[in-house]
Amino acid sequence: MTDQTQPAPKARSPLAETAEMFLKNHAAVVASIVLIAIIIAAIIGPPLYADDPFEMVWAPFSPPGEEGFILGTDYLGRDMLSMILSGARVSLAIGVTAAFVSVFIGITIGALAGFYRGWVEEVLMRFTEFFQVLPTLLFSMVIVALFGASLVTVTVAIGVVSWTAVARITRAEFLRIRELEYVMASRAAGAGNMKLMFAVILPNALPPIIVQAALMVGTAILFEAGLAFLGLTDPNVISWGQIIGSNREAILSEPFAVTIPGVAIFITVLAISLVGDGLNDALNPKLRAR
Amino acid sequence: MALLEVQNLRVELKTREGIFPVIDDLSFSLEEGQNLALVGESGCGKSMTALALMGLVPHPVGRIAGGSIKFNGEDLVAASDARMRAIRGNDISMIFQEPMTSLNPVYTTGEQIAEVLRRHQGLGRKAAWENSVELLDAVGIPTPRQRAEVYPHQMSGGQRQRVMIAMALACRPKILIADEPTTALDVTVQAQIFDLLRDLEREFGTALILITHDMGAVVEMADRMIVMYAGRKAEEGPVDAVINTPLHPYTKGLIACVPHLMDTITEDRPELFEIPGIVPPLSRFGEDACLFRDRSDQCTQKCYECRPAEVKIGEQIVACWGAE
Numbered sequence: 119m120t121d122q123t124q125p126a127p128k129a130r131s132p133l134a135e136t137a138e139m140f141l142k143n144h145a146a147v148v149a150s151i152v153l154i155a156i157i158i159a160a161i162i163g164p165p166l167y168a169d170d171p172f173e174m175v176w177a178p179f180s181p182p183g184e185e186g187f188i189l190g191t192d193y194l195g196r197d198m199l200s201m202i203l204s205g206a207r208v209s210l211a212i213g214v215t216a217a218f219v220s221v222f223i224g225i226t227i228g229a230l231a232g233f234y235r236g237w238v239e240e241v242l243m244r245f246t247e248f249f250q251v252l253p254t255l256l257f258s259m260v261i262v263a264l265f266g267a268s269l270v271t272v273t274v275a276i277g278v279v280s281w282t283a284v285a286r287i288t289r290a291e292f293l294r295i296r297e298l299e300y301v302m303a304s305r306a307a308g309a310g311n312m313k314l315m316f317a318v319i320l321p322n323a324l325p326p327i328i329v330q331a332a333l334m335v336g337t338a339i340l341f342e343a344g345l346a347f348l349g350l351t352d353p354n355v356i357s358w359g360q361i362i363g364s365n366r367e368a369i370l371s372e373p374f375a376v377t378i379p380g381v382a383i384f385i386t387v388l389a390i391s392l393v394g395d396g397l398n399d400a401l402n403p404k405l406r407a408r
Numbered sequence: 409m410a411l412l413e414v415q416n417l418r419v420e421l422k423t424r425e426g427i428f429p430v431i432d433d434l435s436f437s438l439e440e441g442q443n444l445a446l447v448g449e450s451g452c453g454k455s456m457t458a459l460a461l462m463g464l465v466p467h468p469v470g471r472i473a474g475g476s477i478k479f480n481g482e483d484l485v486a487a488s489d490a491r492m493r494a495i496r497g498n499d500i501s502m503i504f505q506e507p508m509t510s511l512n513p514v515y516t517t518g519e520q521i522a523e524v525l526r527r528h529q530g531l532g533r534k535a536a537w538e539n540s541v542e543l544l545d546a547v548g549i550p551t552p553r554q555r556a557e558v559y560p561h562q563m564s565g566g567q568r569q570r571v572m573i574a575m576a577l578a579c580r581p582k583i584l585i586a587d588e589p590t591t592a593l594d595v596t597v598q599a600q601i602f603d604l605l606r607d608l609e610r611e612f613g614t615a616l617i618l619i620t621h622d623m624g625a626v627v628e629m630a631d632r633m634i635v636m637y638a639g640r641k642a643e644e645g646p647v648d649a650v651i652n653t654p655l656h657p658y659t660k661g662l663i664a665c666v667p668h669l670m671d672t673i674t675e676d677r678p679e680l681f682e683i684p685g686i687v688p689p690l691s692r693f694g695e696d697a698c699l700f701r702d703r704s705d706q707c708t709q710k711c712y713e714c715r716p717a718e719v720k721i722g723e724q725i726v727a728c729w730g731a732e
Binding site: 236298299300302303304305306307308309310318321322 | 462464468493494495496497498501502504506509510511512513514515523524527528572575576
């Protein structure tokens, strides 16, 4: 509590406070450094590293280190390092875009349900539950099978099956926040429903949604790997899951060919989860010291 | 024509047991620049009256079932949503009881005041910001330019209530509704806020509707007062008349409840007065009888049979069979 006569404290935005809290979480800081390294490798790796990932450059299944191929070659004799680097682009892009799609759908449905209540909420929540009980992998396989295996369909398929969690979180936050006094105060100052939903309530509901979105990027990467392993992916691009899938015949004889992309997925998803965890701690007002 | 004229207002709440009137046949009027106090215990319909005036009766639990609210001759009960949004915060604005939770934590104070100005006055971003700094200065916030960039949680309760007042008065409204504006504040700060409200409301020519259960605040701030009980008007009149010669037993009780600081502490210091009993449950609101009868020591058979009519005695209006 500040005193009337005390000089004005320096304005610290919620953003600055969050950053400070995040930096206190060492695992999350290390994870975000790893994640940034992966993103940089995905961006500058393919143009810097000369080999074309689709070109057969050497004998199939040469182990890592041999003949200058740091990560060896796959079943067709393609350079594994080059494939991992360009696969990183695809996996990250799909992860982020799918998370974005599901957050967009989830926030829209959750916000409408939580704000309007009544029959709107009933209809939207039954709709959400319908999507929740669908077997997600099967449903996304159907979508990809129906609309063809392209990057866009795969991304949309993942987004469409994973928005339910965001919708439920958004609705819960809206139900809590809509009863708070500042919402009534904004209404009393003449704010309309759209304004209340998206400019007053949503910014206050964002923290758990951001955390969920961060975690969803990791899940989406895993999901894409699963689909690609089953062959449901764009054959014109290389993704980590696809590398595992195409080398699965040799899973016992040449384990490195599936281990390397597996480790890439593992490290990336772990890093994303830890960052999401760090965000959770930083954004959760209950854990924040004021 | 009065600035605000409320006639036979009836607001109903839907509960599990049925539909009951939280405001039952309430009429009053407010002249331009006049200060009116609404007094009564919790649950007497004071805040609901305020919400009804703002068109903010909680939907779908509550609804305005009858009567009219005429603001400058325009009936607000019949007004469209868009029209009400244009009126709220512009012609009629409101400050709330809890300054700690009435400001949005994710925006700076300056942004929140500027937002109201941009919405209602159509000001540009920069003009609205300059204007909100001036308003912060007007409500007595030191170093307003820096303070405009501060988030609500970095301010004290008193300062936040000042920000709320700045926000409510930003568009120079005709009516300001203050719903227990000082209940959550320290006594010293309460006095400052009342001083500020009085100064501003004189400067801007705003009429004030003060909702409170603090008799001291009523005497300080208001010209007229309405004592509400169980959704009905118990007594109305000029503040000094009602305080000096209360006609309704409930008003007498409320005034007697105020502790006297000046009494010396002695062995035989009288115990604080209290009104026996409690406000009847919502399910009894709307009965055709006096709802205060169980708590009054002067009730007669008539109090059980018929709702007391409002009669004018001198300058006061009172609804009690026992009043003469």
